[in-house]
Amino acid sequence: MRQILTLALVFSTIRLATPLVLAALGGLYSERSGVINIALEGLLLAGAFTAASVTYYAHSPWVGLGAAMIAGALVAYILALACIRFRADQVVTGTGINILFIGLPAVLSGALFLSSGSTPQIPKENLLPTLSGLLPGFMPHWRILTEVSVMSLLALILVLFTRYVLYRTPFGLRLRAVGENPEAADAAGVGVNRIRYVGVVLSGALAGIGGAYLSIGQSSLFTRNMAAGRGFIALAALIFGKWRPVQTMLACLLFGFADALTIQLQGVPVSTVFLRIAIAVLIFLVIWFIAHQLSFLNRSRIIELVSAAVVSVIMWRVVYAVTRGTQNVEIPVQFIQMIPYVVTIVVLAGFIGQSRAPRALGTPYQKER
Amino acid sequence: MKYKALLALFLLSSLVFIGPACNRASYGADDKSKIHVGIVFDIGGKDDRSFNAAAWAGVKCAEMGTLPDGRTSCGKPALDIVLRDVEPGNPTSIEPAMRAFAERGYDLIIGVGFAQAPIMELVAKDYPNLHFAIIDGVSQLPNVASLIFKEHEGSYLVGILAAKTTKTNVLGFVGGMDIPLIHRFEKGYEEGAKSINPNIQIVQNYVGVTDAAWNNPGKGKELSLAQIGKGADVIFTAAGNSGLGAFDAVEQSGTINGRATHFVIGVDSNQNMVKPGFVLTSMVKRVDNAVYDIVKLVVERKFQAGFHVFGLESDGVGYVIDQYNKDIVSPEAIQAAEEAKKKIIAGQIKVTDAMAN
16 A cells, blocks of 8 residues: 555656646647647647657757757647638647648658658667656665656746746737637737737647657657547646646646556555545545535535435445455456546546636637728 | 649649659559458557567568568568558558458458457458458458467466566566456466466556557556566566557666666567667567468468467467577576476466466
């Protein structure tokens, strides 16, 4: 049990959340300006492939990182051109870009490396550096368990920077204005479409950094579809974080934590006492939530809580009867694999509360004539 | 007007790109007298440096008599065939790819991976006169050959090598998608390790439950790091591209006095050269030989449906000792593995097949 609740979990969470934070931040710039960015997955893949290919030839991760930013920005510019200039449907265009980047790396890697969708492995010296030795001592293997990439630090800095830009600078004000009320912003003399271009292109550059982390930070090569849905999870985190930088980062950390937990929990015997309590608490929360949503209880806080408590005590008794006499049980792997998905559903369906999208999100702006 | 010009330019330039591609893919020019072989890869794609790569090596050898690089000889004669391949981007494009080959009357259509077995059943029923071969899958149809490997036996041997190498008595196993086939690797590995030391503990993890689990090296690395945190010092991967994350993890843990502190065991293809010094050995599954043999049977018109089983006795599975790992594996370990190999072939050791029940 103790081995689960260790610092290793914390650092694993940070490593897993880093690409999510970078992609979600990218999404934030675009969506705050009023353009839906469902293309984050494709932008991550574009960044990842460019970073790995360029690093392979240039032997420098920094050149690769820069190229990934440029590639992300260029791809995002296509999105911007379609969505802003030609007023195309933003979701359809974004999906198109996602599909494009399932195939395009395969074609390009065929031309560059005679492979079909992956790059050669990049030697360790040419990967993005890590901040090791933050916590020296303990046991020898602690060094690698507590290692995080410099990109994680960069992600944190970018979150704080974004918060500053969004709420403390004229550009941030304009960005929010064109996302909320483009007509008013236009009347005030703000170039709505120009700001939106900047928002979407910035979004691509940031997602490109996230992609670079995937291929030359966390791993040592690009493989096809290596983003594995992270772009969509970042989008969910952005909504959960109510389109605000720090909250979005916390949401990403929550998703990273769920992922890290599945990794750490697999194949580890869990004490039955802990399991019983965990199940009881989980059921309590679920029942409370359902009761809260049902209107026939007249939304009385006390009835909600009591009914949840009664059901969870009953369930606790059931679990107790089933697991009596055992010290430790191993949770079936299928249940553990469910954790990130359950967290996503619960978070998006229930605990998100009042999340209001930028009002002009998804609608192209056309100047009145 | 400006945009019309741009559009025209775009169309022209795309023609330039499509032109050469068309030439390569034009089927009209094919020599109809030759045997046509179509291969549909798994989601991992043919350069996963592992399972699909082995299948690709097999068909390339049959086509050119060389390894996929086109220069080095594969040690077998070329079979004078026409070869086409498809790498499906997602599971839904497997069936159209297979049907496209069948529609053009390909003599042999090879499906790579267990996931294609049900699809191949559908297609093979519609084209009873064509030959089909499925790798890792099973079909009872009279025109489908099922190429099966005894992965548990090969895994048993690398389990012995791992048990003889570990200092912590904790071994790791990283599986890709959580499916019975991969449990077969895990079970054999565990039994092999426990035959050396019953107290050895195996930490096992799976990357995921969907086919995305084969292409997620980032998660593969995190799983390996977690296993290293639990004390594992030899990690066996059976996870396609995700397994490459385990290679990164052991490399990151570094060396002491020139010897790696943690090792990884590669799978399917020989992966010893991926990170030399950190790869203990590779549990090879000679998909390449199996594929070459089935192509050869079709060329010689001796195709046989049913089960083609490849085990230790035919060197269909095994472990690799080459210049990259000969200094890492102790002679004693190799001796133990060789003895176990003889006993398995002789039937004295029965390795549990996790798929049998």
